[in-house]
Amino acid sequence: MANTLRLYLTCIRNTLEAAMCLQNFPCQEVERHNKPEVELKTSPELLLNPVLICRNEAEKCLIETSINSLRISLKVKQADELENILTKKFLRFLSMRAEAFQVLRRKPVQGYDISFLITNYHCEEMQKQKLIDFIVQFMEDIDKEISELKMSVNTRGRLVATEFLKQFI
Amino acid sequence: MASFERASPALKEILLRIYRNHSHNQCCSCHYSAEKPIEVDHHLYEFGSVEYHIKSSASAPQLTYLSISTPLLTQGVLLSYGLSPYTTQMVREISTDVLEIVEPATEGYQLTLRLDFSKIPRGKDSLKVITEVSSVQSIILSSQLKEMLQSVNSWDASQGMYKPIKLVYHPREPFYVIRQPHKIVAVFPMRFKDYSDVIIATSFFQELMDVGSSEKWAKAPPCNWSPIPPAELRGEPLEDLSTNGGFVSFDISSRHVEGKRLDKTVWSLLNFYAYVKHHVKCTRGFIQRRMRRRLESLVEVLQNSSLEDDRHIRKFQENAGWQYMKKLVKLSSKSKILKRSCRDFTRKIMRIRFRIKIHGFGRFRRRWLTMLKFSSSKGYTKLE
Numbered sequence: 001m002a003n004t005l006r007l008y009l010t011c012i013r014n015t016l017e018a019a020m021c022l023q024n025f026p027c028q029e030v031e032r033h034n035k036p037e038v039e040l041k042t043s044p045e046l047l048l049n050p051v052l053i054c055r056n057e058a059e060k061c062l063i064e065t066s067i068n069s070l071r072i073s074l075k076v077k078q079a080d081e082l083e084n085i086l087t088k089k090f091l092r093f094l095s096m097r098a099e100a101f102q103v104l105r106r107k108p109v110q111g112y113d114i115s116f117l118i119t120n121y122h123c124e125e126m127q128k129q130k131l132i133d134f135i136v137q138f139m140e141d142i143d144k145e146i147s148e149l150k151m152s153v154n155t156r157g158r159l160v161a162t163e164f165l166k167q168f169i
Numbered sequence: 170m171a172s173f174e175r176a177s178p179a180l181k182e183i184l185l186r187i188y189r190n191h192s193h194n195q196c197c198s199c200h201y202s203a204e205k206p207i208e209v210d211h212h213l214y215e216f217g218s219v220e221y222h223i224k225s226s227a228s229a230p231q232l233t234y235l236s237i238s239t240p241l242l243t244q245g246v247l248l249s250y251g252l253s254p255y256t257t258q259m260v261r262e263i264s265t266d267v268l269e270i271v272e273p274a275t276e277g278y279q280l281t282l283r284l285d286f287s288k289i290p291r292g293k294d295s296l297k298v299i300t301e302v303s304s305v306q307s308i309i310l311s312s313q314l315k316e317m318l319q320s321v322n323s324w325d326a327s328q329g330m331y332k333p334i335k336l337v338y339h340p341r342e343p344f345y346v347i348r349q350p351h352k353i354v355a356v357f358p359m360r361f362k363d364y365s366d367v368i369i370a371t372s373f374f375q376e377l378m379d380v381g382s383s384e385k386w387a388k389a390p391p392c393n394w395s396p397i398p399p400a401e402l403r404g405e406p407l408e409d410l411s412t413n414g415g416f417v418s419f420d421i422s423s424r425h426v427e428g429k430r431l432d433k434t435v436w437s438l439l440n441f442y443a444y445v446k447h448h449v450k451c452t453r454g455f456i457q458r459r460m461r462r463r464l465e466s467l468v469e470v471l472q473n474s475s476l477e478d479d480r481h482i483r484k485f486q487e488n489a490g491w492q493y494m495k496k497l498v499k500l501s502s503k504s505k506i507l508k509r510s511c512r513d514f515t516r517k518i519m520r521i522r523f524r525i526k527i528h529g530f531g532r533f534r535r536r537w538l539t540m541l542k543f544s545s546s547k548g549y550t551k552l553e
Contacts, residue, residue: 158379
């Protein structure tokens with residue numbers, strides 16, 4: 001892994017370890033309701049300052065924390081048009097199946113490619129360290145998968161082009 | 170286009186079946202085990218608006234009538250009515266003994282052929298002849314293109330350049346052929362409905378250019394892709410030149426049209442659009458399959474994080490003692506669990522139905538309100 005990626009992921013990991021201190025907090029506005037405050041943003045006293053971690057202009061991570069929930073939004077690097085459509089397709093595919101991931105948001109935050117929403121209930125059901133490991137591993141896997149997909153598409157194109165040109169010989 | 174193969178697979182299979190039935194009857198004609206000749210009346214529809222009609226009667230089993238309807242290659246605004254003498258000559262040359270053109274053609278079809286299976290040579294040659302007959306549609310199209318290329322003079326003295334010839338097979342997919350003294354340039358304007366199709370196709374065209382320009386493929390026609398119309402198409406209408414997939418051009422030299430290569434080259438050019446669309450569709454399917462597989466592995470990581478926790482707790486509880494172990498790990502069989510759950514469910518239903526409880530009513534119901542059983546335990550009714 002490149003040095004910059006390692007530093008980027010380490011920074012995200014450390015930030016998540018500090019930010020993922022969630023506790024149950026019922027809604028202050030509507031009784032008997034319990035909502036993730038990071039989504040509503042109605043009570044500023046319950047929100048912490050959002051942290052933006054940028055690897056470069058194309059890759060960044062926004063971590064927004066509140067008392068009972070945490071939202072992580074990622075922008076994945078897209079070097080060319082092919083990576084752009086592959087990223088869009090793949091992340092949309094995952095978002096549509098968000099129930100399988102539990103912590104994944106169905107719609108990414110505007111300006112980002114994919115978003116996670118972690119609540120205090122997730123922290124109770126799952127181990128905090130494992131959750132952080134999952135997020136970091138997910139980021140690595142997405143990058144790797146997009147690169148492999150791009151390479152596979154180009155390899156397929158090359159094979160098909162070879163087969164087409166064989167007909168002329 | 171019916172398929173990338175020249176011979177239609179479905180037509181070939183039907184003709185082979187008729188031929189085998191006919192040759193089997195011929196062999197067994199002296200024995201009583203010969204099968205009765207069958208009537209055949211098939212209508213085949215293939216991709217690209219191609220229609221075949223195969224008819225064979227029991228009274229003349231050796232004769233089969235094959236009618237074909239296919240969209241013809243047109244030259245821009247000049248519509249093609251029927252087949253030219255050159256095309257009918259090329260069709261006749263498939264097999265002069267076996268095949269005969271019937272005039273006039275069956276209504277609704279452009280060409281009707283009478284096939285005499287008794288004249289087909291035995292052995293491996295029979296398969297070859299039937300395969301050639303099955304490729305009649307490709308022969309019609311190829312001969313049309315060959316005729317157009319041979320007869321048209323595209324030199325435009327007023328403009329001092331070679332004028333492109335617009336050929337239309339599919340209404341929305343015209344392509345251009347520019348006939349120059351030493352080569353023929355075929356230009357394909359590419360259009361796609363979806364933006365992602367454009368990107369996939371563009372990467373394919375770039376690979377095509379890379380492969381074509383390598384030393385190993387020097388004999389293949391040079392291929393070029395550009396997002397803007399090439400200089401040869403200057404002066405053509407704007408609606409024909411507005412594309413989202415760019416322009417792909419092939420430089421066909423004399424080497425690619427010598428002898429048997431002419432048929433292959435012509436067929437490849439006619440099928441280029443279908444080839445690209447097929448590749449784009451297969452690539453999308455491949456991406457979808459790969460994403461599904463990756464989803465399973467990504468979810469597994471998250472599930473393992475919670476599963477490991479459960480395993481950890483269970484291990485702790487196992488260490489706590491044999492009593493806890495017995496309670497936690499229920500060793501009852503699946504059938505017992507199912508019976509127990511059914512019993513619980515029935516009890517729940519009964520509790521819901523019989524909400525009002527009258528003391529003693531249960532005994533009254535069991536004694537006076539139960540239905541008499543007419544079937545005896547002995548399995549028969551004793552008459553008194």
